[in-house]
Every structure is written in structure tokens, then in C-alpha cells.
Amino acid sequence: MPRARKPPRLWLRTEKDGDRQRSTWVILDGATHHRTGCLAHQVAEAGQALNDYLASKYEAPKGGRASEITLGAVLTVYLDEKSAGSARPKETQQTIGRLNDFFGAKTVSEVKGKLCREFEIHRGTRSGARRDLEVMRAAVRHYHKEYGLDVLPAFTLPDKGTPREVYLTRSQAAELLWAALGWEKEGTGDNAYWKRRRDQKRAHLARLILIGLYTGTRPGAILSLQWIRSTTGGWADLDRGVIFRRAEGERVAHNKRKPPVKIARRLIAHLKRWRRLDGWSEEKVGLRYIVNYLGSQVTKPNKAFRSAIAAAQLPSTVTPHVLRHTRGTWLAQANVPPNEAAASLGLTAEEYERTYLHNDPDFQKSAADAY
Incomplete structure (x- = not known):
């Protein structure tokens, strides 16, 4: 034998x-x-x-009884077949690794509300647990669609977080822009005054700030914006007055939409000036990225942004993403129609209403004064 x-x-x-x-x-x-x-x-x-x-x-089993198929096998199939084609492959792979550490040895049939709540405690953050469980749910649904399960479990997701309330006032936005351009606020209260700095290490932030305030584009997409079409980032079409946030052929997550946005008159004047400063003309090709530092792309603006926040004496809760939130809030305060405001931000009307519409001065006015 x-x-x-x-x-x-x-x-x-x-x-x-x-x-x-x-x-x-x-x-x-x-x-x-x-x-x-x-x-x-x-x-x-x-x-x-x-x-x-x-x-x-190792080759994961394909199809079978939910009581016999492990979630580790389901995640392996999802990693092999879907992660590379996702909008953020590296982030998806990291999420699958975290999920496998907790769920890998458990079977599909063990997915219950109690287990999902235990994962939320393990993860330590409600929003992070929700995002990870959405990936886990997508992996199980993909496995069931492609190979079949006798039982499809129901996932209990943590509630969505409340919308952010941090946004800039007009004066705060002006102060942030001044700080980016090299000024620093000295003193406090009525004794405060602005002092000019010699170095200009934050000047590139002015472009990020103005594009964020006038378009509500996410900071990462702003930093990828270029002067011409590209497969690595969006671009600004100054002839048509439109910023195309999405790169050529780019796939984006359903909750991170990147629709084109109309350029405001005040912003397009800045963009045309910046393009000339970057060396572009009919005969000459200039710098590639709209937001650049000494000609190079800016990938991590956080250090310079924190410096500008400190120089303007603004709260530490102000981050680059607050620029997008400020745009949404200002649109609501200006009584812009919700559908149009939502489209410019890449949101659904429901998302815009939940997050920003309460800032509209006429919010629920008819209902409040109905009798």
C-alpha cells in the first residue's frame, strides 16, 4: 500500500x-x-x-453549504477575483486582511448580529467597522452569485455616523488663504494683527484651498488634477470651463463619485493665471500638476495645512476635507436647488439633504409656518 x-x-x-x-x-x-x-x-x-x-x-472551495464554507475561503475568492478591479485595490486588500484575522476561521452560517457587533468592538471604531463589514458582505454576495450557497446570511451593520458640522465661515476661509500666502496671525482678540513671513513654503496650498472652496472636490482628487487629459488624474478644461475630476478610464467606488463640475467665474480667472505661471502657452508645455510644490506633485499636504491652520489661529479640527464640507454648507446657505448642489458635489439628493440642507435659511420654512 x-x-x-x-x-x-x-x-x-x-x-x-x-x-x-x-x-x-x-x-x-x-x-x-x-x-x-x-x-x-x-x-x-x-x-x-x-x-x-x-x-x-491553496485553492478555496467553490460553492457548498454555508455551514461548511469558511469566511476565509470566501475572502480568498473575493481577493483573487474582485480586489484588483476595485476602485482602490490596495485599500481593499488591507481591509480583507483585517477581516480575515477576525472572521477567517468562522463559517458563513456563523454570521449573525452578535458576531457583527463583536467585530465592531474589535475594530474599535463604528465607521471603520461599517466599511469593513460592507466589504465582507460584498465578498459573501459575490461568492454566492458565482458559486452558490445554500443560505445567504444577513449582516448587521453599525449605524452611519452623524454628518460633520465643521465648516469655515467666510472670514475663516479668508484667514486660511492669507496664511497659505505667507501671512501669520499674531496676538489674540482685538490685539490680533497679521505679520508677513519671509518663506513661502505654504503658497501651493492657495490653489488647493480655492479649488476646494469653489468646487467641493475631495482633496485627493484636487492633488491629482492636471492641465491636460491623463490616466493618472482629472484635468481642468479651461476652454469649456469644466473640471473633470476622474482620470481617463478610472473606476471609482459608488460612494466616491467624481462627476465633472462647472468652474466658477472667479475660480477660472485664477486657473488661467496659474496655467501661465506654470509655463503653459500655445507653443510650450509647462508643469503637469495644477497643485505643485516647486514643480513637483503634492501628495501629502497635511503638514503644510496644519502649519497654515496654526498661522491663522483656526481650530485643529479644520482639515483639507473641511473645504468640501464648507462648499456644501455654503451652497445650502445660498439656497441653491438641492439637486443641482448635490450633482456638483457628486452626492445623491438624499445624501446632500441629510448632510447639508439644514443649513438652508429656508429649511422646512413652509412646514414650520403652515399654521
């Missing part, structure tokens, strides 16, 4: 290297040997190499 095949395992192999002998770890898998590149003392690294090898050979 033939003996059962042994599973892949580590073996310390000794080889001759000239006049010396060298011991290295290899993976034995039947009659084949796979080098790990690890020396004898690198035991932990060799163990990780074996784990990676086993993971590469």
Missing part, C-alpha cells in the same frame, strides 16, 4: 560553496525542492516563506 504524500515542509540542506559548506532552508514538496534564500539562522524568514508557499498553493 503506497504511503500518503507528506505536506510541504522545510528542510535544512547543506551545500558546498567552494571550500566551505553552507546550510540553507529549502521547501520540500514531494520530489521538488524550492529555495527560500534563507540561511540556517534565518528560521523566522524561512517559516514565512513556507507560509507564503502554502498560501500560493
Whole structure:
């Protein structure tokens, strides 16, 4: 009777290297040997190499009973078949890793409200737990659609967080812009005054601030904006007066829509001036990114933004995303029709109403004064 095949395992192999002998770890898998590149003392690294090898050979089961299929298998299928095509592949892969740590050994049938609430406690943040559970739910639905499950579990998601109330007033927005342009507020209250700084290390923030206030575009999309069409970011079409937030061929998440937005008259004057300053003309190609620092793309504005907030003596709760929230609030205060305001922000009318409409001075006025 033939003996059962042994599973892949580590073996310390000794080889001759000239006049010396060298011991290295290899993976034995039947009659084949796979080098790990690890020396004898690198035991932990060799163990990780074996784990990676086993993971590469693992094939998740396709379809079956919910009481037998593990959530780890479901997540593996989703990782292999869907994560690369998602709007944010790296973020999706990180989320799947977190979910696998908690849910991997459990079966699909074990998904109940109690387990979802335990994950919320484990995650430590309600909004983060909700986002992760939405991915877990999508993974189970994809598995069921493609391969079939006898029972499809129901996920209990944490409630959505309340809308942010932080936004800039007109005077605060002006102070933030002044700070970006190199001014610093000294003193407090009635004794406060503005002092000019010598260095201009925050000047690039002026473009981020003005585009954010006039379009409500998310900071990440603003930093990717370019002067011409591109597959790596949106672009500003100054001839048509439209900013296209989405890169050519870019896929975006359903809750991170990037529709085109009309450029305000006041903003387009700034954009035309910035384009000239960046070296563009009919005969010459200039700098690529609209928001740039010494010609290079700005990827992380947080340090400079915090410096500007401190210089303007604004609350630390003001972040680059507050620019988008400010735009939505100002649109509501200006009594802009909800459908049009929502479209310019890339929101549904329901999302806009839930988040911003209470700032409209005529909010529920007819109902309040009905009798």
C-alpha cells in the first residue's frame, strides 16, 4: 500500500560553496525542492516563506453549504477575483486582511448580529467597522452569485455616523488663504494683527484651498488634477470651463463619485493665471500638476495645512476635507436647488439633504409656518 504524500515542509540542506559548506532552508514538496534564500539562522524568514508557499498553493472551495464554507475561503475568492478591479485595490486588500484575522476561521452560517457587533468592538471604531463589514458582505454576495450557497446570511451593520458640522465661515476661509500666502496671525482678540513671513513654503496650498472652496472636490482628487487629459488624474478644461475630476478610464467606488463640475467665474480667472505661471502657452508645455510644490506633485499636504491652520489661529479640527464640507454648507446657505448642489458635489439628493440642507435659511420654512 503506497504511503500518503507528506505536506510541504522545510528542510535544512547543506551545500558546498567552494571550500566551505553552507546550510540553507529549502521547501520540500514531494520530489521538488524550492529555495527560500534563507540561511540556517534565518528560521523566522524561512517559516514565512513556507507560509507564503502554502498560501500560493491553496485553492478555496467553490460553492457548498454555508455551514461548511469558511469566511476565509470566501475572502480568498473575493481577493483573487474582485480586489484588483476595485476602485482602490490596495485599500481593499488591507481591509480583507483585517477581516480575515477576525472572521477567517468562522463559517458563513456563523454570521449573525452578535458576531457583527463583536467585530465592531474589535475594530474599535463604528465607521471603520461599517466599511469593513460592507466589504465582507460584498465578498459573501459575490461568492454566492458565482458559486452558490445554500443560505445567504444577513449582516448587521453599525449605524452611519452623524454628518460633520465643521465648516469655515467666510472670514475663516479668508484667514486660511492669507496664511497659505505667507501671512501669520499674531496676538489674540482685538490685539490680533497679521505679520508677513519671509518663506513661502505654504503658497501651493492657495490653489488647493480655492479649488476646494469653489468646487467641493475631495482633496485627493484636487492633488491629482492636471492641465491636460491623463490616466493618472482629472484635468481642468479651461476652454469649456469644466473640471473633470476622474482620470481617463478610472473606476471609482459608488460612494466616491467624481462627476465633472462647472468652474466658477472667479475660480477660472485664477486657473488661467496659474496655467501661465506654470509655463503653459500655445507653443510650450509647462508643469503637469495644477497643485505643485516647486514643480513637483503634492501628495501629502497635511503638514503644510496644519502649519497654515496654526498661522491663522483656526481650530485643529479644520482639515483639507473641511473645504468640501464648507462648499456644501455654503451652497445650502445660498439656497441653491438641492439637486443641482448635490450633482456638483457628486452626492445623491438624499445624501446632500441629510448632510447639508439644514443649513438652508429656508429649511422646512413652509412646514414650520403652515399654521
